[in-house]
Amino acid sequence: DIDVRELPNEEVDIVLGGFPCQTFSYSGKRGGLSDPRGQLYLQMIRIIEHYRPKMFVAENVDGIRNSKKDNKGNAVDVSALDTILKAFDVAGYNVQYRVLNAADYGVPQSRRRVIILGIRKDLGDQEDVFYPKALFDQTGLETKQKWLSAKEGIDDLWGKINDPTVLNHTQRDYSKAKFYPGKKMQGNNRISADRPAPTIRAEHHGNIEAHYRTTLKDENNMDGWRRLSVRETARLQSFPDDFNFACSASSAYKMIGNAVPPVMSWHVARSVFYTLNKLGITSK
Template sequence: MAADSIRIRRDKLARLQAGGKARTLEICSGCGGLSLGLMAAGFELSAHIEMDPEAAESYAINFRGDHALDSAWARPRDMERSTAAQLVSELGLATSAADSFDVLAAGLPCQAFARIGRSKLRSVAGEEDAFQRDPRASLYRRFLQFVEDTQPLAIIIENVPDILNFGGHNVPEEISETLEQRGYRVGYTILNAAYFGVPQVRERLFIVALANVLDETPRFPTPTHFLNLPKGYEGSRRVALKHVDHDCRFFHPIPTPDRRLTDAVGAAEALGDLPRISEHANNPSVIRKRRLTDLIPYRETSSALPAYASAMRNWPGFETTDATDGHLVRLTPRDFPIFYRMRSGDDYPMARAIAEKMFADALEAHGLSRARKDSKAWCELRASIVPPYDPDKFPNKWWKLDPRKPSRTLTAHMGKDTYSHIHYDSAQRRTVSVREAARLQSFPDGFRFAGAMNAAFRQIGNAVPPLLGLAVAQVVMAQLQQAGSRKKETKRRAA
């Protein structure tokens, strides 16, 4: 390892010891889920790189401080076409790229790594291994160049667990080996958001690397909430962990929650105080005219506000009082009666069975029980009631929230449809709103999203849950502070 790199990192540690704030560069920041956690843990959000214009605008709206919305700081950027030196120059920083940042974080694009993304790539390319040639799969190598250029004291990388088994290759192990060679102690593991107060069962892979000058071995947060993982998640873990064995030096055992902990946050606790939305069914013109930024008062409740809802209303810097925005839902009138009849936990095969029963009743009511199945009247009536998707091919396309349990994983696909998250309140007979999706992802109510409804859903689904990001960031911050205190004490004794 070059002497210059050691000197740069020691100078950064000395700066933190003197009371300086840990300056963070976040790559592929999205709208800022991880950023919220970093900021709440005490990190300074010095710069970010995000190529999606709407996500970059959301980031600027929420974190810009004294920066103008049209400033260089707020501009969208592509990590493949940007360098740390260019970024520092455009931002007008007085320091070099190597001297400007103490922490480097990234939520690298996961489409090529996630199994759902791999299937889509196969269907588009018509080739079994198309996901391995997706250029997004090699962005982690570009990220390693940013490590070289910025010489951070701490590194945080987030991705889907399937990155552990990328065509039989353990990518985090490769990243860890490379970082070790560059003077870092590295660890990686899988964390479930529900274990850290997020009302969502979301598994994510985290890599943490700490510069050797800190003399700290990476640690990961201890769960604060208990949950028995739903059926299917253990199987997904096994597939992801197939190539993680005793030879993987950097893997940390997955944290498991103590049964004595507080139960994981359920959907009703997370959403119960938000406004009831019924306009989509009885007056859809209201929804069509409503803007994402329109404020609607919270629901009045006779009981005390749940701790989670209170936290979302009172997140420092994003507090709300009487109302919040984001109350847009999709207008899908054919399916409202199905949503009403579904029970909590029902998926698409059950929804389809409900629709078939409704169709049979409608045929009887319209006197079409003996009509030919290819007749215009029969076909039109069926299309008005029964969704066209094959339940064998789309078993998880629909799902109705269980008010007592955390939600399933939110994905970027919510930008196209939200049937994966149907509201548990049958009387409202709808999918979740933008604000409800944000709540399930642990975005505070004062966080604003740029763009229209679909863009907001996509940003939310792509984001790191802020509370999960906070849990990781707090541990990293504690280790930075501990290293700084230890170095201070060593100097004091030497004097």
């Protein structure tokens, strides 16, 4: 547990939190609030209650809306998200959430995440809080900009393995795990070139998907497939090319998969700034 007495005594405007999502993820065991990781939002609340920031931002997977187990593992009628929102409300914040897709903000990846925004009750209400407007959409008909495809995100990196000008893109920076012909299993497939990549997960080895390109004429011959490199997964998450992951490939894959896409984060941060600015609330 966090000992708030050991925290720095200073004014904080915004608290950001991404409490563990694995227990709520559709690809996980779905332990929900009964998993110790599922209760770490309580630690975030302790920090919020200590600092009393103007606003907070919390992020989790879309599956949190449908996880319906209490802290003892019993099935209940209230979702984990509703329980968490109520706890933030009791802590003194007006809260709301939206499900945002990273692809709507120029990230070449389909990644749906619940973004919770809370504003201190003495400063504003739910209707005072703004979320970022989508800048891209699947067809381009609504925003005039179509979702970016995986090809637009990473195609220029093909053939550049071991290029010294490209970070985290060497022979050591991609999984060599074997592919299994005829089997349908996680990671045993290639991403598509003409649409956003699927959600980049905090995985490694055999669970990393293959590049849409292949070195052989026969597209179905797995001998020509290569799994996405660390740099390619970072690109699909919108990390800048000069961001170096100074660790093993396995650790880098996990960090990248656990991250909120930086470009999407920027848009959320701008919406928080806009909210406070519209209310005439400025930081010191």
